[in-house]
Amino acid sequence: MPRRFTLAFAIALVATACAAPQGTPSTTASTAASATAQPITRGGTAIVAIWQEPTQLGAPYGNQTVLGLVIQGTVEGLADTTTDGKYVPTLATRIPDVANGGVVIKGDKMDVTWQLQKGIKWSDGDPLTSADIKYTWELWLKDPKVNTRTGFDQIESIDLPDDVTAVLHYKSIYAPYPLNFSSILPKHLLEKEADVTKTDYVRRPLGTGPFKITEFKTGESITLEKNPNYRGAPEKPYLDKIIFKSVPSSQVALAQLQAGEVSAMWNLTEAQTPDVEKTAGLSLQVVPGPTVERIEMNTAANKEFTDPNSVHPVLGDIAVRKALLYATPKQQLVDKLLFGKAKPGASPVSQGWAAYREPQEGYDPAKANSALDAAGWVKGSDGIRSKGGVRASLTYTTTTGDQLRERVQQVLVDEWKAVGIEVKIQNQPSAVFLAGSCAAKDPRKLGAYDLDMYASTPSIDPHTTMLRYHSRRIPTQADCAGENYTRFKNPAADTAIDAAGSTLDLEKRKTSYATALKALNDAYVIIWLYDRANIDARVNALQGWEPNVWRRFTWNMESWWMKK
Amino acid sequence: MGRYIVRRLLQAVPLLLVISVAAFAIVKAQPGGPLAQYEGNPDFTEADRLRLEHAFGLDQPLPLQYISWLTSFIRLDWGYSFSSHQPVLAMIGDRLPNTLYLMGTVFVVVILIAIPIGVLTAVKQYSWFDHIVTGTIFTFLSTPTFWLGLLLIIVFGLQLRWLPLGGIQTVGAPFDLGDRLKHLILPVATIALVQMGGHVRYLRASMLETIGQDYMRTARAKGLTERNVILRHALKNAAIPLVTIIALDMPELFVGALVTEQIFGWPGMGRLFWDAATRSDYPVLQGILAVSASLIVIANLLADVTYGWLDPRIRYS
DSSP: OOOOHHHHHHHHHHHHHHOOOOSOOOOOBOSOGGGSOOOOOOOOEEEEEESSOOSOOOGGGOOOHHHHHHHTTTSOOSEEEOTTSOEEESSBSSOOOTTTTSEEEETTEEEEEEEBOTTOBOTTSOBOOHHHHHHHHHHHHHOTTOSOOTTGGGEEEEEEEETTEEEEEESSOOTTGGGTTSSOOOHHHHTTOSOGGGSGGGTSOOOSSSEEEEEEETTTEEEEEEOTTOTTTTTOOOOSEEEEEEOSOHHHHHHHHHTTSOSEESOOOGGGHHHHHTSTTEEEEEEEEEEEEEEEEOOSOSSTTOOTTSOOTTTTSHHHHHHHHHTOOHHHHHHHHSTTOSEEOOOSOOSSTTOOOOOOOOOOHHHHHHHHHHTTOEEOTTSOEEETTEEOEEEEEOBTTOHHHHHHHHHHHHHHHHTTOEEEEOOBOHHHHTOOSTTTTOHHHHTOOSEEEEEEOOOSSTHHHHGGGSGGGOOOSSOOOOOOTTOOOOHHHHHHHHHHHTOOOHHHHHHHHHHHHHHHHHTTOEEEEEEEEEEEEEETTEEOOOOOTTSOGGGGGGGOEEOO | OHHHHHHHHHHHHHHHHHHHHHHHHHHHHSSSOGGGGGTTOTTOOHHHHHHHHHHTTTTSOHHHHHHHHHHHHHTTOOOBOTTTOSBHHHHHHHHHHHHHHHHHHHHHHHHHHHHHHHHHHHHTTTSHHHHHHHHHHHHHHTSOHHHHHHHHIIIIIIISOOSOSSSSSOTTSOOOHHHHHHHHHHHHHHHHHHHHHHHHHHHHHHHHHHHTSHHHHHHHHTTOOHHHIIIIIIIHHHHHHHHHHHHHHHHHHHHOOHHHHHHHTOOSHHHHHHHHHHTTOHHHHHHHHHHHHHHHHHHHHHHHHHHHHHOTTOOOO
């Protein structure tokens, strides 16, 4: 995510100072405001401010959150996710599983049979067929510029017994199969193209959804109009048009929302919520999200290409790791710095069917002190502890220029100092700290850090997230892949994660993940700071919004309507 | 004169090459790189990273990357953006009119206001008018653009609601000249107010110097009107430094205003450059840098040539 450091900061300062309250604070965090029985008005246009612009609109070629936000009303997949983490069919008739015979396990392989609903048309009038499913898979495998082939690379071949049926032969047991095809591409439009990125498709993708994309003016706006060939037509969509307006920052988006230039805005920071709450005529939608902010502790020596079997002189002692957790006031951070719009964290999987919410031990500095005393860490004259000549002094790294994270750091450095642990802030630009590769010197990959702080967002299927805690996934000089940055090693956790990865039984998988996560939390290598919410805002006249933990707020645009 | 221009142009070639190497090195030295956006995507694998690096030519050694970029650049094949996949030339072509429209207006406004004010403050040196104008101009000259822009937005956009908060036109509405002009006022004011100061100060200083010259007394002694003396004799001579400044401003017409375009959400070159920089979109960055470097070299040459035309005493050798 690009950060507009000084600019954003300045705007925040000035905007907060000048955004005068314009009425009584009548709005609160309303979620399902549409539940009230009102006659729905049809027609009209909603303008949604987005402060990050999709660079292009082809689903296979992008990775921006805002890309999904804009195209999910146009480009559809076979299935999607409800807010409680259940799979629901979108273009398919049902979710194939072992019970309904849609999934057949063959040793260590599996076949998945998808049935398309009959009569679905692309917005240009051509019929959607099972050949489009096969084409989608083929394009992802042959085009060198696609984002990630994960999932598609597990499919060996696809058979098409008829126009609405596709049989996918997976060469492994691939549990996240229901969402593998979350964007279906139109074969009839693209099959003759040598390079899809050079076609108009990446500017105006053709889809089956309630809206079609009619105009993309870079730096200005993206216009969606009613798709007359939508399967829900003429009932839905209610709105004639939705325009995504590109604005330079979230502060400008908020200013435009307050000035009535736009009818909704995407992604507010927690610090912006009071401004919306005190402006009459605006509502917030605060939806818990799967994003979890955490602090990781390096248990191996702090050096480049660290040996996973080495022991960190300070953090190698579990007493120190426990003390850091006990001296972390999560609730206070949430209340004061996140305006109560987040929740104290408990695990990397906070939402969905595999959610693990067993809380970590709470804030108790006295307990931190006694744990350190018992382990032989003695306070020196400056209040900092040491043991056997090793000073309890650590570095603490996160992304530079992130106001919220910098404030969290200030609070924690003071808290930890109070229990005798000295922590020095050593932040790095996100392009380095979050680079995700050894070549770009990501300190987490190299093992060259003491404490890090960042967030990650698991998918509805938590397996890739859980692999971060498998000992096989410790990055080393020989193999830099893997995100086990704390160098956590636990055979029981490894076994549990592997077991969860080799079955499709959700209950069994959930139990296995819980076993692994309990082992992880018992090792005190990660402090789960807080679960971050997705916060969006709208004018009260824009109705029909529904929360969805797994999809951004535009997921049900066909049900939005504008009160006259 | 013709030989002079040819020689200067030839001299510019090695200079531009050096600049292009430097620009290439700076762009590549940015931490992160174009694939940094995939961090945080749990499905993005090491194999995906290697494949994309190869597809974008990032796995080649740097000197090779530079040479292949340079050779295709000369053939006007500026490559494709890593993020939008559009041809770089088309992206520039898309944004350039918006920037010319903004910066051209600024250019005209600045000259139309700066010249009379510069002349008046010199003629009426130390008058209340001079003090007020000089004071005001210094205030704006030392105001950061981002702050001034935000202030104007807050006062005229948010509080008074007279003008739109940003953009080039009302989104979703048909073309409307009045609407276009309304959107133009604040960004033009932001850049012009800051830029004007320099022009006024140069012209004032240069006018003061000229007014003190002997030939001015001669002109008055010939019985010319004061108006004629100032405009025909003083201004023409005093304008030389201003011409340099104006000529050196020319590349800005292309480059745009980085900060102002960003604040006002103006879909111009400045914002294109900003976005490309934050995304490490090398082909776009290199394209813009190469063009702006060439324009600066040309603008310098233009300034020198205009000098000779304004003041025949200047000789080229």
